[in-house]
Amino acid sequence: MQSIFFQFLAGIFNPKIHRRYQVYLTLFLSLFCISAASLAKNLTFNNFSESVSLIKQQQHYLVAGSNVKVSVSNRLIVKTSKKITKVKLQQYHQKINKVTELFIGQQSHFYAVEIKDKAVLSEVLTELTTLPEIKLVQPDILQLKQKSTVQKQAIKKDTVSVPSSFKSNEYIAQLNVPDLWQTTKGAGIKIAIIDDGFALKHPDLQHLKPLLAYDVTNKKLTAQPLSRLDSHGTKVAGIIFAQHNNIGIDGIAPEADIIALRQPDSWTSNTLLSFNLAALANADIINCSWHSQWLLQPVAEIVTELAKTGRNGKGIAVIFSSGNQGKALNKFSSEASIPAAIVVGAADQRGNRLSFSNYGASVDLLNYGKNTKTTLILGKYGYFSGTSLASSITSGLAALLLSQQPELTLSQLLIQLKELTQLAVTKSTKVTLSKKT
Numbered sequence: 001m002q003s004i005f006f007q008f009l010a011g012i013f014n015p016k017i018h019r020r021y022q023v024y025l026t027l028f029l030s031l032f033c034i035s036a037a038s039l040a041k042n043l044t045f046n047n048f049s050e051s052v053s054l055i056k057q058q059q060h061y062l063v064a065g066s067n068v069k070v071s072v073s074n075r076l077i078v079k080t081s082k083k084i085t086k087v088k089l090q091q092y093h094q095k096i097n098k099v100t101e102l103f104i105g106q107q108s109h110f111y112a113v114e115i116k117d118k119a120v121l122s123e124v125l126t127e128l129t130t131l132p133e134i135k136l137v138q139p140d141i142l143q144l145k146q147k148s149t150v151q152k153q154a155i156k157k158d159t160v161s162v163p164s165s166f167k168s169n170e171y172i173a174q175l176n177v178p179d180l181w182q183t184t185k186g187a188g189i190k191i192a193i194i195d196d197g198f199a200l201k202h203p204d205l206q207h208l209k210p211l212l213a214y215d216v217t218n219k220k221l222t223a224q225p226l227s228r229l230d231s232h233g234t235k236v237a238g239i240i241f242a243q244h245n246n247i248g249i250d251g252i253a254p255e256a257d258i259i260a261l262r263q264p265d266s267w268t269s270n271t272l273l274s275f276n277l278a279a280l281a282n283a284d285i286i287n288c289s290w291h292s293q294w295l296l297q298p299v300a301e302i303v304t305e306l307a308k309t310g311r312n313g314k315g316i317a318v319i320f321s322s323g324n325q326g327k328a329l330n331k332f333s334s335e336a337s338i339p340a341a342i343v344v345g346a347a348d349q350r351g352n353r354l355s356f357s358n359y360g361a362s363v364d365l366l367n368y369g370k371n372t373k374t375t376l377i378l379g380k381y382g383y384f385s386g387t388s389l390a391s392s393i394t395s396g397l398a399a400l401l402l403s404q405q406p407e408l409t410l411s412q413l414l415i416q417l418k419e420l421t422q423l424a425v426t427k428s429t430k431v432t433l434s435k436k437t
Helices: 003-013 018-041 086-090 118-129 172-176 179-182 234-243 270-281 297-309 388-402 412-437
Strands: 044-046 048-057 060-063 069-081 094-104 108-115 135-143 190-197 212-215 256-264 286-290 317-321 340-345 366-368 371-373 381-384
Touching: 003 388, 044 118, 044 135, 048 069, 048 108, 069 118, 069 270, 069 297, 086 094, 086 108, 094 270, 094 286, 108 118, 108 297, 135 256, 135 270, 135 297, 172 179, 172 366, 179 388, 190 234, 190 270, 190 388, 234 371, 234 388, 256 270, 270 297, 286 388, 297 317, 317 388, 340 388, 340 412, 366 388, 371 388, 381 388
Parallel strands: 190 256, 190 286, 212 256, 286 317, 317 340, 340 366
Antiparallel strands: 044 048, 048 060, 060 069, 069 108, 069 135, 094 108, 371 381
16 A cells, blocks of 8 residues: 555656646545535534434535434534533633523533634534533534424414404313412413513503513513514413403413513524523423424423422423324424423313324323414414413413412422313213213
């Protein structure tokens, strides 16, 4: 091999064959540079102790071995030991431009680390991973958040307007909510909603005075929708908070406090910050009527910590919708597979899982998910359905139960939520049998 190599070099300086070798060398170097550039663009990191590769494809990356497409910024998500401050972290590499706190946990800290030159992102990621104080490093990833929009063939569109006099709160009676209202309507309970925006000037929502309203994407103290597409959060808010004013609908927990967090994208950094803000605002419940295509370790770890240590050790109820793809949820498949979260699927009035509702061992309970009325932006009303509705109803019920019994642990709360939904099934079955007889 060495002989061939030296012959190759000798040929370069031989005037008779110099031109031919020069062409070969140019071609070789070009191919090498293209290959090296391609490798430099790809990113490799750990997620739940498994190596993940992001393959560069034009403007996006493809998660190797899947069809998940993501975008990557010039930021890294870095998990450190508790003793590492953001000032110290910034000193670890000369290419670090800025460090931002995302979540300060009991044992670990999560930071967003901005790199001066995106071209060296992989290099900095690799170097930080080798440091003993660094527990995890991942790119800051944007993946499309799959809101729970049900299959068209399974149910009517949510966006159809309905008259303000129309009532469709079938779940209110089924879940014995009026009995719970005899003692509370959610007073004293703080519910954070992470979603795409909240039209709090709606007649059924204008009574709300947010403990915190924040646009995580734009870093502004407002959670107002920025377009008509920002409609999902307003629907969720109506189910939970709509005031009892003899118009529109009756929310399940109208006297609870709202923490409105507008986060229409799924950058890991924004998701971590949203959960941190909810915790800092002392949320008892965090409603997440969405899930992404792929579960990332930092999100799972933070949800788990909040569920174990939040509410002074009793556990914050982080409630996720299971999703509406009609598929089984596997380990690490999405946020709906986090064991510490309360995951809600959609059912009909008899408790039967609706065909579009995702299912699996991580789904804790089923709740009403058929078309019902809720608040829309621009002061209107429309239909809402699916696992987003089911998780919203569950958040409202959780608020009533915690308002009555503030000392409930998360596991005790889940038991009572299951009992309520089972009671609704039993009641519906009796009503059906009485009609037949």
